Amino acid sequence: MLNGRDPRIDFFRGLALIFIFWDHVPHNPLGLITLRNFGFSDAAEVFVFLAGFASVLAYGKVMQREGYWMACLKILRRTWVLYVVHIFLLAMLMGIVFFANSHVETRDLVAEMGLTHFVTHPQQALTDELLLRFKPNLMDPLPLYIVLLAGLSVVLPLMVRATWAVVGVSLVVYLMAPWMGWNLRAIADGVWYFNPVTWQLLFVLGGAAAIYSQRPRAPETRPLLRQPLFVAALVYVLVAGVITLSWLWPEVHDAVMPATVINWLYPISKTDLSPVRLLHFLALAYVTAKLLPGSTWTQNWPAQQTCRMGRYSLEVFCLGVLLAPLADMVNALAGDAFSMQIFTALVGAGLMALLAAWLEFNKRLAQPKQASPA
Structure with missing residues (x-):
């Protein structure tokens, strides 16, 4: 059965959102304590994995209660909401960046944010925006989520009934995509920065983890x-x-790391979700789940605020x-x-x-109040 809500999921979603914000502010000192500085993965993996976990958990319940077609309809309705939000968010982001750029003389924020395409080719940029091909910096996760959620409307029944078969197919597609050059088209470098053909595996694994978490197992x-x-x-x-x-000290890194390891390890592609x-991320998620098996630690005030952020x-x-x-x-x-960088981050x-x-x-406030007994 797919039921219940794990506050740990909300907590780590909220924490990932904080980390994404801090990572997106250049030169932010608090960005030094985010996940990307302590391992090969970062908050993006957390966001996508937990998106898959929460989506399968939520729409799996709908499918059990109301049937597949109603679940499919609700998934597609949510996908449409995300698409509309993406359009309006991009418009607001461009307005803010143009405003900020008019006040900062030392840097070109428009170029840094990847908005030059809109300045030089505004009509084409609007078309590319509607087709999810124009994604300035900061905007990449949302189009990825739109595509992955739309795909869930097709695979949800198989995900629930034959979880490992879906994971197996997803893994094959993930392994073939870099070799075959599978990706979606975008402006600038020509492909999506977050390749949905490879990142779908993490979304699927999140969904599989949601299903597995609801099954009884021996402690x-x-x-x-x-x-x-x-x-x-x-x-x-x-x-x-x-x-x-060790990347903070390149001389030490180059001196200590064997050349064979360097040749095998690098480059660590974020676009194609490099295996390392x-x-x-999977190792980190497993260790975290083992070290924090319960949810009582989410009851303190800071954790509650973070959980609330994850719920929205x-x-x-x-x-x-x-x-x-x-x-x-x-x-x-x-x-x-x-001091100002710390202040703005907080x-x-x-x-x-x-x-x-x-x-x-x-x-x-919107919830109807229950009538008091007579």
């Missing part, structure tokens, strides 16, 4: 350090963290996209002072939390 009684899979995952996470940290990125991930993500260039503008006007995260609190407050 593991052995200590964690006596579980081979946990130990292997933990070692991989630690080794990846050490390698990633995928394995790092679309709205909070959109706000983060709009706040990033504004924070960059304020930082630039202040000469990129360290204020931005606070505004995202306030938006989630406001949305939840409005949701409670």
Whole structure:
């Protein structure tokens, strides 16, 4: 059965949204503590995996309750909402970037945000926007989510009934895509920065994890350090963290890393979701799930605010996209002072939390009150 809601999922979705915002503000000191600095994967993998987890969990319940066609209809309706949000978000982002660029004289924010195509070819850019081919910086995750969610309307019944068959097909497509050059068309470099043909595997794995999490299984009684899979995952996470940290000192990295390892490891493609990125995220997710098996730790106040952000991930993500260039503008006007960078990063995260609190407050107001007993 697909039921229940795990607050850990909301927490890590909210945390991923904070990390995405901090990573999108150039020179932000708090960006040094985000996931991308301690391993091969980053918040994008968290976002896509948990999107698959939450989607299969939610629409699987709808399919069980109301049938496949109603679930399909609701998935496509949600996909349309995401598409409309993408169009309006891009329009608002362009307005904010053009405004910020008029106030910053030391840098060209329009070029940095990938909006030159709109300035030089506005009519073509509008067409490309409607076709999801024009995706300035910060906008890539939403079109990816639109395509993956639309695909879920087709594979959801198979996902629920033959989970591992879907995972197997998804894995084959993932392995063939870089070799065959499969990707969707975009402007600039010609392909999507997040290749949906490869990133679909992470979305599918998230859905498979949702289904698996609802099935009864015998509890593991052995200590964690006596579980081979946990130990292997933990070692991989630690080794990846050490390698990633060594990038801060290129001389040390080049001196310590053997040439054969360098040739095998690099480049670590984000576009095609390099296997080392995928394995790092899966190992990290497994270790985290093992170390935090319950949800009692999400009951403290900071965790509750983060969970709330995860429950309203679309709205909070959109706000983060709009706040990033504004924070960059304020930082630039202040000469990129360290204190101002910290201030804008914390204020931005606070505004995202306030938006989630406001949305939840409005949701409670909209709920009909139960009549008191006579």
